[in-house]
Amino acid sequence: MTKYLLLAACIMAPILLKAQTWNVQSTSISFQVSMFGADVDGTFKGFKGTIVFDILRPETASISGSVDAATLSTNNSLRDRHLKEKDQFFEVSKYPKIAMRSTKIEKAPAGYTGTFDLTLKTVTKSVMIPFTFTKTGANAVMRGTVDINRKDWKFGGNTLGMSDKVKLDFELDLSARVSENK
Template structure:
């Protein structure tokens, strides 16, 4: 009788494990990524993006993003603007060296995906949603997102003036397995 239970127990364990294995893919951020920002008074790129990307197109709920951008990597194409942007009146890069986003939930939308989580800039943490698409290409793929960030919400600079409060971001991140 006990021997007859072994195949049954094995089948139960196998069936249960089929639901516990997560097929999420760990992706490595590849060269050629782009983090561009634009607004009246300032535009440019951030040149240093790092982080962990776990993403599964078929199971977005198992996905997770934890990425940082080095503030010192800002490049506006103007050395004086770069120095000013890194200074204490704006990003204050010496005190707040990174911009950090950690997702808490990834969902499928009609046009792609939303990564909901927490964005931290200039020592201020706020709930934030990043809409994005993912295009798989062989053993890699590319994440693309276009969204707005209100710098004043994060205490970066003063409201109004010659620089827009809201900046448009265009993010393109190629990844490999």
């Protein structure tokens, strides 16, 4: 009998321990940078990504996504055009996506910490992002905030009055895939 229980456990373990794949229902992705001491807020839209996450086994997670750089908005059309077109900024016609991919996810005292490769134009750098993942039934919300140094990505050149620190915030509203929700 013990052999059969052990065999059943070996067969069922991979199924039971499988991380859940989540569909992205909506997103909020924003940034904030200081310009001559005044905060400039902006947003991005067009998020596409894959979220595979299990709150009990975060080390099995795989999170990747990108935003459409052309969706940048600071609610100032002249500034938006400058940020989208100039070579020291986004150059959206040449680099249409800003991408991020997890390389490691760990449990942290207040949620999780993800190590991500963040790619902006031609530069990819590793960044650690603390985040929360709150699951409620078949839905979940993933939220995170991180400060990065824009110069690490060779972004913004020597723009007079522009802070090096850029705050990034994201919130992803997720739902479990129907096949995994049964």
